[in-house]
Amino acid sequence: xxxxxxxxxxxxxxxxxxxxxxxxxxxxxxxxxxxxxxxxxxxxxxxxxxxxxxxxxxxxxxxxxxxxxxxxxxxxxxxxxxxxxxxxxxxxxxxxxxxxxxxxxxxxxxxxxxxxxxxxxxxxxxxxxxxxxxxxxxxxxxxxxxxxxxxxxxxxxxxxxxxxxxxxxxxxxxxxxxxxxxxxxxxxxxxxxxxxxxxxxxxxxxxxxxxxxxxxxxxxxxxxxxxxxxxxxxxxxxxxxxxxxxxxxxxxxxxxxxxxxxxxxxxxxxxxxxxxxxxxxxxxxxxxxxxxxxxxxxxxxxxxxxxxxxxxxxxxxxxxxxxxxxxxxxxxxxxxxxxxxxxxx
Numbered sequence: 548x549x550x551x552x553x554x555x556x557x558x559x560x561x562x563x564x565x566x567x568x569x570x571x572x573x574x575x576x577x578x579x580x581x582x583x584x585x586x587x588x589x590x591x592x593x594x595x596x597x598x599x600x601x602x603x604x605x606x607x608x609x610x611x612x613x614x615x616x617x618x619x620x621x622x623x624x625x626x627x628x629x630x631x632x633x634x635x636x637x638x639x640x641x642x643x644x645x646x647x648x649x650x651x652x653x654x655x656x657x658x659x660x661x662x663x664x665x666x667x668x669x670x671x672x673x674x675x676x677x678x679x680x681x682x683x684x685x686x687x688x689x690x691x692x693x694x695x696x697x698x699x700x701x702x703x704x705x706x707x708x709x710x711x712x713x714x715x716x717x718x719x720x721x722x723x724x725x726x727x728x729x730x731x732x733x734x735x736x737x738x739x740x741x742x743x744x745x746x747x748x749x750x751x752x753x754x755x756x757x758x759x760x761x762x763x764x765x766x767x768x769x770x771x772x773x774x775x776x777x778x779x780x781x782x783x784x785x786x787x788x789x790x791x792x793x794x795x796x797x798x799x800x801x802x803x804x805x806x807x808x809x810x811x812x813x814x815x816x817x818x819x820x821x822x823x824x825x826x827x828x829x830x831x832x833x834x835x836x837x838x839x840x841x842x843x844x845x846x847x848x849x850x851x852x853x854x855x856x857x858x859x860x861x862x863x864x865x866x867x868x869x870x871x872x873x874x875x876x877x878x879x880x881x882x883x884x885x886x887x888x889x890x891x892x
Contacts, residue, residue, distance in 0.1 A: 845881035
């Protein structure tokens with residue numbers, strides 16, 4: 548789900564054989580989504596048009612029925628990225644033009660001035676990034692588990708039923724372990740290290756050393772864009788289109804990101820585009836309390852929702868009425884990695 552963010556992507560879990568077969572099974576896609584678009588990388592790549600794709604995240608020990616999370620979800624429901632509608636698409640294309648970026652080709656991350664952060668918020672993008680408490684700074688060992696898969700509109704609206712079936716058969720209730728990192732950006736605020744988290748999941752699925760930091764273009768100064776080229780030549784670009792967060796002191800945080808992923812395969816004239824949301828609820832405690840109870844320092848629940856785009860059929864997309872067609876739920880637990888030290892961007 549990457550997210551799993553992002554991802555942090557969503558919970559990791561996916562079929563390694565499928566990834567090796569076509570460099571992109573659903574699970575890996577989900578994980579990467581989380582890693583890239585969310586704070587943690589526990590979702591895996593989705594079979595992005597025969598390759599890879601990303602997912603999203605969501606975290607918390609509380610039920611999603613909290614008034615705070617309900618409010619956040621209602622706000623986001625009002626603003627589901629109508630990226631696939633002309634007026635929203637025009638807005639995104641206009642913003643991309645100002646940045647010298649393309650929505651259809653992999654773009655290098657660029658360092659943007661604070662003025663862009665303010666512009667991003669004014670056009671409805673929300674915060675310039677997801678911000679976390681200082682307690683999150685550093686590298687964490689994560690255990691992620693896919694706990695449920697739902698099809699809100701039924702199987703007829705699922706673009707790739709085989710991906711869902713594979714996740715049900717091979718990922719459900721499977722514990723996946725990997726690492727995620729939180730760093731400080733140029734303003735000194737704690738954010739997720741989307742490059743590190745993406746690479747962590749790629750190491751898990753492809754094998755250690757198959758890719759390196761230089762293969763992934765991302766900057767903490769421009770966190771909304773990440774691009775990379777996978778073995779075999781598949782170019783994957785992830786762009787955050789909207790985000791929000793709601794903190795409930797002293798120990799809870801809800802985050803949400805909508806993002807699009809573009810896949811450009813060798814020999815294919817047109818790119819494949821995916822649209823997802825990553826909603827995560829976090830709850831944390833201090834290290835001493837975690838040690839006393841022999842448990843994780845952070846717990847999270849994550850919900851990654853996939854939406855249809857025109858690439859899945861325009862009539863079917865319109866019939867879906869901006870509702871998710873596949874929803875993955877994950878449970879995550881974070882332990883501080885004693886072998887690593889906090890880092891900065």
